[in-house]
Amino acid sequence: MSGLGEVSEGARAILRELSRVVVGYDEELKLVLAALVAGGHVLLEGVPGVAKTTMAKGLARLLGLDGLETTLDGAPFRGWSRVQFTPDLLPSDVTGSLVFNPATREFEPRFGPVFCYLLLADEINRAIPRTQSALLQAMQEREVTIGGRTYRLEDLDRGKFFFVIATQNPVEQEGTYPLPEAQLDRFLMRVIVGYPSSMEVEKEVYRLHLYRATEPIEDLEPVVEPGWAARARVAVAREVKVPEHVLEVAVRLVRLTRPEVYEPISRYFELGASPRAGISLLKAAKAYAALEGRDEVRLEDLEAVAFPVLNHRLLPNTESVVELSVSGRRFTARYEVVKEGLYKALNEAKKS
Ligand SMILES: Nc1ncnc2c1ncn2[C@@H]1O[C@H](COP(=O)(O)OP(=O)(O)O)[C@@H](O)[C@H]1O
Numbered sequence: 597m598s599g600l601g602e603v604s605e606g607a608r609a610i611l612r613e614l615s616r617v618v619v620g621y622d623e624e625l626k627l628v629l630a631a632l633v634a635g636g637h638v639l640l641e642g643v644p645g646v647a648k649t650t651m652a653k654g655l656a657r658l659l660g661l662d663g664l665e666t667t668l669d670g671a672p673f674r675g676w677s678r679v680q681f682t683p684d685l686l687p688s689d690v691t692g693s694l695v696f697n698p699a700t701r702e703f704e705p706r707f708g709p710v711f712c713y714l715l716l717a718d719e720i721n722r723a724i725p726r727t728q729s730a731l732l733q734a735m736q737e738r739e740v741t742i743g744g745r746t747y748r749l750e751d752l753d754r755g756k757f758f759f760v761i762a763t764q765n766p767v768e769q770e771g772t773y774p775l776p777e778a779q780l781d782r783f784l785m786r787v788i789v790g791y792p793s794s795m796e797v798e799k800e801v802y803r804l805h806l807y808r809a810t811e812p813i814e815d816l817e818p819v820v821e822p823g824w825a826a827r828a829r830v831a832v833a834r835e836v837k838v839p840e841h842v843l844e845v846a847v848r849l850v851r852l853t854r855p856e857v858y859e860p861i862s863r864y865f866e867l868g869a870s871p872r873a874g875i876s877l878l879k880a881a882k883a884y885a886a887l888e889g890r891d892e893v894r895l896e897d898l899e900a901v902a903f904p905v906l907n908h909r910l911l912p913n914t915e916s917v918v919e920l921s922v923s924g925r926r927f928t929a930r931y932e933v934v935k936e937g938l939y940k941a942l943n944e945a946k947k948s
Pocket residue numbers: 617618619620621642643644645646647648649650651763792801804811812
């Protein structure tokens with residue numbers, strides 16, 4: 597099967613199975629999968645109890661990562677690891693360190709949980725900045741140094757990818773360390789996980805749990821093998837095309853988010869998107885198109901990923917946020933301002 601054929605077939609199976617146990621988040625799940633095949637990492641933001649952890653664990657099972665153990669260049673890798681970020685977690689608890697082995701009288705590397713395919717970094721904003729930085733650096737560089745020796749976390753030719761799903765609760769303020777704006781863009785996307793969208797969906801969620809003693813994700817069996825995601829990334833990068841008119845709209849959109857470029861936007865944004873954000877936008881749109889079974893990006897793909905890719909890379913206008921906040925929407929004001937501003941910019945970008 598051709599590269600992209602394998603991508604869309606695997607993706608369809610993953611999304612079908614995952615949406616049976618994570619109810620009502622079809623779009624969110626698709627975005628997470630798009631981030632994986634685009635070679636990015638994802639930040640899931642939402643209050644506790646909306647299935648963020650469940651999404652990550654379910655995906656790990658479907659990708660064939662549960663129970664997987666491999667070695668690469670002398671380092672052991674687990675299929676997936678979960679790290680609960682807490683204020684006393686140290687950088688070496690994430691990456692690893694040298695420890696003294698009394699039997700051999702030598703220092704040996706102890707490999708941290710980052711040595712895996714899929715890392716679930718739960719409640720990342722509860723760890724101290726130094727620990728957050730250690731993870732963010734590993735995400736960016738896709739390698740880790742322990743005792744002077746550098747280990748690669750990724751080798752696509754050998755089927756080894758490295759994918760981080762971090763979660764955070766935006767509401768909790770006490771005892772948290774918000775990720776610095778400048779580091780948030782290590783995440784290809786920030787996916788906002790809200791409450792179930794309707795009465796019907798919520799009822800469905802409850803029904804799923806009514807008569808069972810275990811978590812529904814425990815029934816999930818792998819639908820692809822781990823090498824699928826590594827091959828998917830290469831196929832998407834090389835084979836999905838971006839037509840000139842889509843590139844044009846993407847560039848216009850990015851430029852329009854800069855308040856100094858387009859006056860009507862200054863109500864929404866204090867700072868606009870960078871070229872890096874624009875590149876990320878196109879990479880994500882390519883992945884999204886591939887999940888839809890296409891080898892060419894359409895405007896609808898760009899629209900689907902614009903908010904998830906850009907929302908954490910733009911600084912919303914403070915006055916607009918405050919204005920919305922006092923009308924009672926304290927926790928969603930920032931998202932709403934960004935969403936509306938992006939919507940305006942996108943409409944403008946499509947004209948011409
Ligand atoms: N939309 C949903 N579909 C299926 N199960 C859900 C959904 N929302 C919440 N749950 C269930 O609620 C519990 C909490 O989910 P969890 O993933 O731990 O949430 P979070 O990580 O967001 O705090 C789990 O048992 C999960 O299965």
